[in-house]
Amino acid sequence: MMQPDVEAMDEDPKEYRWESGYEKTWEAIKEDESGFLEPSITEMIMRAKRRRLLEREASVRLGIMRHLYVIVDMSQAMNEQDLKPTRHLCCLSILNDFIPEFHEQNPISQLGLIITQNKTAKKYSNLSNNPQRHLETVKKLKELSCRGEPSIQNSLEVALASLKHLPPHTSREVLILYAALTTCDPGEIEATLTKVKEANIRVSVVGLAAEIRICKTITKETEGTFVVCLNDVHLKELIMEHLEPPPASKKIDHTLIKVGFPHQINTDAKPALCMCHLEDLPSLNTEGYYCPQCSAKYCDLPAECKVCGLMLVTAPHLARSYRHLFPLQHFTEILLSQSSSKSCYSCYKMFKEIYADKNVFQCPKCNQIFCFDCDIFLHDSVHSCPGCVSNPVISQNYGNVE
Amino acid sequence: MASTSASDSEEGCLLVIILDVHPCLASNEGEAEVYLNTVTAFANLHLASSGANRLAIIAANHAQSCYLYPDQSHEEVERQIDGRLELLSHVDKILHENLKKMMVTTTIFTQSESLIVGALGRALTYVRRIESEDGLNKKINARILVIKVSTDAGGQYLNYVNMYLTAQKMRLPVDMCVIGSDCGLLQQGADITGGLYYKVNSVDKLMQSLMMIFMPNLDSRRRLALPPSGSVDYRAACFCHRSLVDMAHVCSNCLSVYCKAVPLCSTCNALFGMEMPIRKPPKKKKND
Numbered sequence A: 001m002m003q004p005d006v007e008a009m010d011e012d013p014k015e016y017r018w019e020s021g022y023e024k025t026w027e028a029i030k031e032d033e034s035g036f037l038e039p040s041i042t043e044m045i046m047r048a049k050r051r052r053l054l055e056r057e058a059s060v061r062l063g064i065m066r067h068l069y070v071i072v073d074m075s076q077a078m079n080e081q082d083l084k085p086t087r088h089l090c091c092l093s094i095l096n097d098f099i100p101e102f103h104e105q106n107p108i109s110q111l112g113l114i115i116t117q118n119k120t121a122k123k124y125s126n127l128s129n130n131p132q133r134h135l136e137t138v139k140k141l142k143e144l145s146c147r148g149e150p151s152i153q154n155s156l157e158v159a160l161a162s163l164k165h166l167p168p169h170t171s172r173e174v175l176i177l178y179a180a181l182t183t184c185d186p187g188e189i190e191a192t193l194t195k196v197k198e199a200n201i202r203v204s205v206v207g208l209a210a211e212i213r214i215c216k217t218i219t220k221e222t223e224g225t226f227v228v229c230l231n232d233v234h235l236k237e238l239i240m241e242h243l244e245p246p247p248a249s250k251k252i253d254h255t256l257i258k259v260g261f262p263h264q265i266n267t268d269a270k271p272a273l274c275m276c277h278l279e280d281l282p283s284l285n286t287e288g289y290y291c292p293q294c295s296a297k298y299c300d301l302p303a304e305c306k307v308c309g310l311m312l313v314t315a316p317h318l319a320r321s322y323r324h325l326f327p328l329q330h331f332t333e334i335l336l337s338q339s340s341s342k343s344c345y346s347c348y349k350m351f352k353e354i355y356a357d358k359n360v361f362q363c364p365k366c367n368q369i370f371c372f373d374c375d376i377f378l379h380d381s382v383h384s385c386p387g388c389v390s391n392p393v394i395s396q397n398y399g400n401v402e
Numbered sequence B: 001m002a003s004t005s006a007s008d009s010e011e012g013c014l015l016v017i018i019l020d021v022h023p024c025l026a027s028n029e030g031e032a033e034v035y036l037n038t039v040t041a042f043a044n045l046h047l048a049s050s051g052a053n054r055l056a057i058i059a060a061n062h063a064q065s066c067y068l069y070p071d072q073s074h075e076e077v078e079r080q081i082d083g084r085l086e087l088l089s090h091v092d093k094i095l096h097e098n099l100k101k102m103m104v105t106t107t108i109f110t111q112s113e114s115l116i117v118g119a120l121g122r123a124l125t126y127v128r129r130i131e132s133e134d135g136l137n138k139k140i141n142a143r144i145l146v147i148k149v150s151t152d153a154g155g156q157y158l159n160y161v162n163m164y165l166t167a168q169k170m171r172l173p174v175d176m177c178v179i180g181s182d183c184g185l186l187q188q189g190a191d192i193t194g195g196l197y198y199k200v201n202s203v204d205k206l207m208q209s210l211m212m213i214f215m216p217n218l219d220s221r222r223r224l225a226l227p228p229s230g231s232v233d234y235r236a237a238c239f240c241h242r243s244l245v246d247m248a249h250v251c252s253n254c255l256s257v258y259c260k261a262v263p264l265c266s267t268c269n270a271l272f273g274m275e276m277p278i279r280k281p282p283k284k285k286k287n288d
Ligand SMILES: [Zn+2]
Pocket: A291, A292, A293, A294, A295, A296, A305, A306, A307, A308, A309, A310
């Protein structure tokens, strides 16, 4: 019933780099003798990152309650060793970082894992906001061998079956990590694509090997993104980009969601079993968080209460999302010679008149000058300007949300 | 993880002290002197205890935050210093010079709180720069110590959380030592970043606490019986009344917190339909 689908290969072959001899764009970039890539590629990635940060429209409405399925290609193409140690292990170790980060930055969102190999697709981790469960799945997947061919259609069908029933106010997303150059599908993928579009699911693909026509089509039709990685650093960068919620689709409705803010347990509480480690050998202790609705105990937050279904979060994790409401304004790139600063306001690095520090970055609110590294770090990770929050006038009107 | 104590002594520890120098210190000159001398002595002890140890001090008052040490205008002098003792007296000198400068430039007295969070942001980027300059193979054991004297007005919550979660991601513990009254905001920070929180009753007890609690490196701390930190309050304040709640409704678009169901989000103007029950994903056992 499953016939190999060669459609991906027979159209416009000239268009694809892998066919014209470049399996990867980055092979054109020379490695030096010690195996390190020239600094230009790091620079290129950092520049691209800054551009993406600039492009991210501050005012865009974000569908923050996300439901994301990560589909991992586990076909034989993942055994290649161009990413170290293998594509398979490289991807999984990036997911190991991605998963906790995703739940931290998207406190009321849910994640699930699907893998595809041997022409089929299988759900390995149900949608949930329990990072622990997904991390255990990733551990299991490291042991699983990569074999056969992948199927994009079957993977999308598995994701579709679960995502289409979700309430209308959620953002529905699929992220495919894909190494193979073909897909082996049971039928017309267009039919699946139509259903995916109707269900308002955004599909993005991170390619490990080459551009493939079908991935281009799917991502274009569903308003997702399609990028092929240059190396392992770039791959991590591309996957981590999906930590940020995508712009909300217009079709999303809004609603109020009930959440609980559990108490951290004080020492005079009765020792209790936690709900998260019931399967291991649980130890009785008093440390942890109680569900305010049913008093079940959890070691870590965020979590979804297994007993009463309440979403359990902490105020700091919710506050983390408010950066979308109060985004850190972009800094202006100026020439070092135009500023009187001798050092970066934040990290105290001395500026030198060499290439790296020729341009510096100025906060439009507090006018302090920052180095390139701090500009990226503050916008990408911190989301507050140390200059503005060190200024009593600005900080009084800025981000005072509790 | 297990072998960090050995590498600790070789690579040393980068300690960044964030020092509150709020003008309220001026109300008791004798106490202010004890306070500053204690911190200087503690900084010296840190530098003296290992040749590989490193130090930075960032001060904050109600008007600004400011690097006290290192000081780039003294970099040349510092390069010529070879003895450890000479370095220590040099550190003392710089600290006092820069503190004086800072006091002079901020003469207007207001009641507002110290801008600790600004100093904290600068400390994060400082640690990050030193770590990257040291190269990928050597991980310097960095930690931040906040010493706070002024009372807390509870402003800038969001900025504090941004700093805490970044420090947590960097695996950078932030220790909090407060003098006088408890500070819930700093207590959350210590809990989130894996640092210690401790309240000292008065300035003359500060040295003892710094030595007993905040001097030991991270590994030896695990072996010490430290005072329990108590429980940390992680409830959120609703946007409508600013009261703390343990259950709430949040807007699915912007996560604004409401203590009661509302028809419209006052933050992002989203209109709400009927409230959705929390829906569990369908369990399809036959496929799994
Ligand atoms: Zn519950």
